[in-house]
Amino acid sequence: MEKMLLMLVIFISFFAMGDFLSIGLPQVCYGRYGCFDHYPPFANLLVNLPQSPEIVGAKFYLFTRENKDASSAQELDDSDLNKLTASNFNISRRTIIVCHGWTENMDGYLKWMVRLKDALLVKGDFNVILTDWSVGANQLYDQSTGNTRLVGAIAGELIQFLIYHNGNKNDLADNFYFIGFSLGAQIAGYTGTYLQAKYDKKLGRITGLDPASPFFTATDNAVKLDQGDAKYVDVIHTNMPLVGTPDRSGHTDFYPDGGSLHPGCGNDPKGKKIHKAIQPVFLSQKINQHLKLHEAKPPLVNQQSLVYQFKCDQCDEDYVGFTRRHLRQRVDEHRHTSSSIGKHFHGKHSSTPKDLTTNFTILKKCNSKVDCLICEMFFINELRPTLNVQRDSICACNHLRATEYYIKTVSEDCTNPWEGHPCGSYVSYSLGFCNSCGNGGCPLMGYRAEETKFEGEFYLNTDTWDTLCPEQTTLHG
Ligand SMILES: *[C@@H]1O[C@H](CO)[C@@H](O)[C@H](O)[C@H]1NC(C)=O
Numbered sequence: 001m002e003k004m005l006l007m008l009v010i011f012i013s014f015f016a017m018g019d020f021l022s023i024g025l026p027q028v029c030y031g032r033y034g035c036f037d038h039y040p041p042f043a044n045l046l047v048n049l050p051q052s053p054e055i056v057g058a059k060f061y062l063f064t065r066e067n068k069d070a071s072s073a074q075e076l077d078d079s080d081l082n083k084l085t086a087s088n089f090n091i092s093r094r095t096i097i098v099c100h101g102w103t104e105n106m107d108g109y110l111k112w113m114v115r116l117k118d119a120l121l122v123k124g125d126f127n128v129i130l131t132d133w134s135v136g137a138n139q140l141y142d143q144s145t146g147n148t149r150l151v152g153a154i155a156g157e158l159i160q161f162l163i164y165h166n167g168n169k170n171d172l173a174d175n176f177y178f179i180g181f182s183l184g185a186q187i188a189g190y191t192g193t194y195l196q197a198k199y200d201k202k203l204g205r206i207t208g209l210d211p212a213s214p215f216f217t218a219t220d221n222a223v224k225l226d227q228g229d230a231k232y233v234d235v236i237h238t239n240m241p242l243v244g245t246p247d248r249s250g251h252t253d254f255y256p257d258g259g260s261l262h263p264g265c266g267n268d269p270k271g272k273k274i275h276k277a278i279q280p281v282f283l284s285q286k287i288n289q290h291l292k293l294h295e296a297k298p299p300l301v302n303q304q305s306l307v308y309q310f311k312c313d314q315c316d317e318d319y320v321g322f323t324r325r326h327l328r329q330r331v332d333e334h335r336h337t338s339s340s341i342g343k344h345f346h347g348k349h350s351s352t353p354k355d356l357t358t359n360f361t362i363l364k365k366c367n368s369k370v371d372c373l374i375c376e377m378f379f380i381n382e383l384r385p386t387l388n389v390q391r392d393s394i395c396a397c398n399h400l401r402a403t404e405y406y407i408k409t410v411s412e413d414c415t416n417p418w419e420g421h422p423c424g425s426y427v428s429y430s431l432g433f434c435n436s437c438g439n440g441g442c443p444l445m446g447y448r449a450e451e452t453k454f455e456g457e458f459y460l461n462t463d464t465w466d467t468l469c470p471e472q473t474t475l476h477g
């Protein structure tokens with residue numbers, strides 16, 4: 001009897017521990033937003049259930065041509081009619097909701113949200129609503145991923161609220177357009193699903209800007225953005241496959257430059273000093289243990305994967321990265337001009353850096369590349385991700401290119417904008433097998449994709465774009 005009581009106490013205290021709460025309980029319920037559980041297709045226990053609406057703190061700010069600037073933003077929510085009637089919201093305009101991704105806030109990295117809002121208000125007389133779920137988005141990646149389900153529901157309630165108080169015709173949803181980046185693109189998918197399931201309303205359009213990959217790729221359509229989430233879904237893939245999803249996610253999927261790497265990204269990293277000290281995970285491990293010259297290669301190449309931090313006193317290039325090879329090789333590379341660190345030394349100091357082993361810290365050893373990617377993202381989150389320009393980092397240039405390309409298609413009247421070519425793969429496209437537009441035709445990437453709504457996979461190279469429409473903003477400038 002006593003033993004059972006003890007077990008019960010242990011059992012209860014296990015579930016009472018904050019961190020285990022969302023994993024231990026089968027579901028969480030948040031009023032009108034509904035319940036969230038770990039039943040299939042949401043069975044991935046690595047993804048936490050959403051935190052409460054109070055914690056996640058999703059906020060929506062309306063901008064129109066009458067109130068364009070940050071100082072005149074009008075906050076809307078899904079229950080305050082006074083705020084709605086006092087605002088400039090007008091149901092006869094198209095309503096465009098914009099949503100950021102992991103570790104961002106309402107400005108977006110490089111202020112992409114603000115720049116997009118400004119460009120949209122020049123382009124048309126729209127209601128532009130910027131979503132700010134920065135508290136929910138600035139958690140560890142597994143928690144922020146879980147929070148997207150709740151933010152999708154909250155955005156769905158807001159849209160229902162706006163429609164309900166303006167005649168409540170279902171087809172008003174046609175005039176709602178959701179643009180989301182990374183995790184924000186996955187939120188768009190949840191909003192679309194929520195509106196259909198609960199209110200029988202279908203969003204007019206979703207644009208997914210490099211929808212997030214970890215925990216979404218190869219999942220059920222209910223878990224990720226897909227073409228069922230709006231009447232028209234177009235997607236721009238820019239950093240496949242680890243950061244942005246490689247899955248077909250819309251009616252029209254664009255793969256500029258093949259969808260992974262882009263001109264101007266990664267070749268000339270302008271790293272900045274990271275000012276925050278971080279706690280190495282393997283405090284007790286000496287770097288030299290990982291640098292043994294003749295270390296036997298383990299049976300699985302993946303077992304080598306590790307995330308490291310490089311600290312550089314002399315070259316302003318601290319960063320977090322990961323490697324699947326021997327760390328020793330990575331260290332060696334920094335001595336040569338093939339790496340930006342080595343190049344810096346040869347160029348600025350006319351020297352080769354000496355022993356750099358002490359400048360590396362192993363942050364985590366991981367079992368696979370995907371594990372490493374997620375861990376890397378956790379560490380970069382700690383370090384202020386805007387400062388990290390490593391190629392595979394969540395906030396890297398390539399990932400953000402989706403926002404840059406999209407903004408350009410809104411803001412510039414190019415006579416010859418980016419045309420996507422139907423093709424089976426980027427290799428075929430690059431070899432010149434897909435120069436014609438076939439029977440279906442060539443859709444325009446970005447804002448104007450809706451003019452044709454051609455379905456399929458479309459390839460293009462962006463390199464000619466700059467000569468047609470010069471860059472107005474410099475990435476990482
Ligand atoms: C709403 O927008 C429409 C179309 O732009 C316009 O005709 C109408 O006057 C606006 N309504 C209000 C109340 O401003």
Ligand SMILES: *[C@@H]1O[C@H](CO)[C@@H](O)[C@H](O)[C@H]1NC(C)=O
Nearest residue numbers: 311312313314315353358359
């Ligand atoms: C590497 O670390 C050592 C010791 O902290 C430091 O003196 C040196 O400047 C660092 N090397 C570079 C290239 O920053």
